[in-house]
Amino acid sequence: MSYEIVHTFGFTVYFVFLLFFLWISRFAKTSAGAGWWACSLAFALCGRLALFLMLPSSNVHPAAFIYAIFIVLEKPFLLTGLARFLNLDLRERWFWVAAAVAELWVLLTWMADATPLMRSAGYTLINACFLVYAAWLAYHHRHQIPGWALTVTASASAVLAVHWLVAPYIIELQPSWFRNGFVLGTSLVLIQYSSLLAAILLRFQKRLVDAEAKALGLAFLDPLTGLKNKRYMETLFDHALLLATRPHQVVAVFYIDLDNFKPINDNAGHAVGDEVLKTVASRLQTHTRSTDICARVGGDEFIVIGTQLENPDQAYGIAKKLLDQLTAEIDVSGANYALGASIGISLYPIHGTKLAELIDRADSAMYQVKRNGKSGYVIYQAGEKSANS
Numbered sequence: 001m002s003y004e005i006v007h008t009f010g011f012t013v014y015f016v017f018l019l020f021f022l023w024i025s026r027f028a029k030t031s032a033g034a035g036w037w038a039c040s041l042a043f044a045l046c047g048r049l050a051l052f053l054m055l056p057s058s059n060v061h062p063a064a065f066i067y068a069i070f071i072v073l074e075k076p077f078l079l080t081g082l083a084r085f086l087n088l089d090l091r092e093r094w095f096w097v098a099a100a101v102a103e104l105w106v107l108l109t110w111m112a113d114a115t116p117l118m119r120s121a122g123y124t125l126i127n128a129c130f131l132v133y134a135a136w137l138a139y140h141h142r143h144q145i146p147g148w149a150l151t152v153t154a155s156a157s158a159v160l161a162v163h164w165l166v167a168p169y170i171i172e173l174q175p176s177w178f179r180n181g182f183v184l185g186t187s188l189v190l191i192q193y194s195s196l197l198a199a200i201l202l203r204f205q206k207r208l209v210d211a212e213a214k215a216l217g218l219a220f221l222d223p224l225t226g227l228k229n230k231r232y233m234e235t236l237f238d239h240a241l242l243l244a245t246r247p248h249q250v251v252a253v254f255y256i257d258l259d260n261f262k263p264i265n266d267n268a269g270h271a272v273g274d275e276v277l278k279t280v281a282s283r284l285q286t287h288t289r290s291t292d293i294c295a296r297v298g299g300d301e302f303i304v305i306g307t308q309l310e311n312p313d314q315a316y317g318i319a320k321k322l323l324d325q326l327t328a329e330i331d332v333s334g335a336n337y338a339l340g341a342s343i344g345i346s347l348y349p350i351h352g353t354k355l356a357e358l359i360d361r362a363d364s365a366m367y368q369v370k371r372n373g374k375s376g377y378v379i380y381q382a383g384e385k386s387a388n389s
């Protein structure tokens with residue numbers, strides 16, 4: 001590829017990347033590093049433009065001087081961006097001190113009319129150190145999302161560091177290599193910034209996916225136990241009815257209120273109470289079918305909806321199984337806790353066709369169990385009154 005094409009392609013892509021980084025820097029929480037990388041790209045762009053515009057009309061020294069001034073400024077911005085992106089607490093002031101030393105070198109060797117090798121040796125060494133450090137940082141933190149992009153950044157930075165170190169000597173020995181070196185350098189810088197852009201976009205994507213999962217969890221699940229919440233249970237119930245289409249098929253609603261849960265909270269503390277509730281939830285889920293619905297509807301109140309039952313008697317079997325599970329001792333940090341459970345049952349379509357109606361009747365049956373001395377189960381009988389009525 002010709003030198004001019006690489007130049008034109010190079011600074012066009014630099015410019016597009018610069019706009020991307022500037023745009024990303026406007027997104028709160030995802031922008032870490034993006035604004036700094038937009039600045040580093042702006043300096044790299046200016047350096048390359050200076051070389052491209054000045055080389056044909058002036059001799060190589062003024063063009064190389066302006067190029068060096070800009071390209072030295074690129075690196076501290078690049079490193080600061082990386083530190084911010086990786087959320088590292090670094091002594092960033094040393095980046096600027098090193099950059100100031102490199103700029104001083106460029107200025108003094110220019111004023112002293114030093115040889116080209118002497119002029120470049122100082123600042124290319126500092127640039128190479130910057131790049132080795134960037135490579136180490138990116139590689140060391142490659143376990144962060146997104147790992148592969150950081151590994152590519154680390155590799156491109158390491159190869160660029162070698163490029164900066166050896167290029168002045170190769171050019172000294174073989175001046176015609178200047179153009180090849182420029183093409184190689186441009187390609188490596190493009191790989192470096194592409195991987196940084198990929199890193200920032202992949203992290204942005206992860207944030208969106210995580211936020212969506214969290215929002216869905218909050219909307220549909222009980223945060224403590226991970227069971228369905230009441231709203232989600234209602235949606236799933238409509239779906240369960242669609243499946244209960246065979247003749248004689250019933251759907252059972254079990255209203256479960258734990259017995260003697262308050263003393264656990266009062267004596268062992270709220271945290272232990274929470275663990276007990278989580279164990280209850282896990283036992284309910286483990287001992288019901290995957291098509292059944294388990295929801296937490298109050299502090300120590302749960303609803304299980306048994307779907308696709310062949311006959312009402314099956315509901316007794318399920319209630320017994322659940323009661324056995326809930327009355328088995330619960331171990332929290334080596335201490336055992338005993339609970340009871342009062343379970344009221346209502347059946348679709350015998351006791352109602354709407355969920356609210358079925359819950360109300362199961363609740364009445366549950367209070368019947370409480371009134372009869374707790375820890376048991378009973379199916380709703382017409383005429384029973386709920387505790388609220």
Ligand SMILES: Nc1nc2c(ncn2[C@@H]2O[C@H](COP(=O)(O)OP(=O)(O)OP(=O)(O)O)[C@@H](O)[C@H]2O)c(=O)[nH]1
Pocket residue numbers: 224257258259260261262263265269270271272273274277298299300
């Ligand atoms: N640890 C914990 N406790 C909760 C939570 N939500 C509600 N509670 C407590 O659960 C208890 C429920 O009260 P009750 O139903 O009267 O307790 P109980 O001892 O089971 O009473 P009976 O049903 O009459 O046997 C209250 O003390 C609430 O403070 C929670 O998320 N975590």
